[in-house]
Amino acid sequence: MTELLVWDASSLHHAALADRLDVLHDLACGAPQRPWRHVTTAAVLDELSSHGFNSSAFGWLQTVHVDGIDELHCLVTW
Structure with a gap:
């Protein structure tokens, strides 16, 4: 089973500033x-x-869309 890891901008931004996206990806694999x-x-x-x-x-990130009705319902419920 593949586990899911959802990325926000903070960690990606700081790893990119340090030019260490490769290390972040390796650690998170x-x-x-x-x-x-x-x-x-x-x-x-x-x-x-x-x-x-x-x-x-x-490039190692998959872009997902969260603007469908199911996702919006989950957001409202949350």
Whole structure:
């Protein structure tokens, strides 16, 4: 089973500032027998690009959309 790791801008921003996105990714990969799926939102990538970071540096992240009715219902419930 693949575990899910959702990324916000803070940790990505600081790792990018330190030019250590590779280390962050390596640390967050988990054990080979239990790989992690790394996701973020388009809003997070937009925020990072507004600070001058190229989105290609975050190629190991999958962009997920959270604007569907199911996601909005979960947000309201939360």
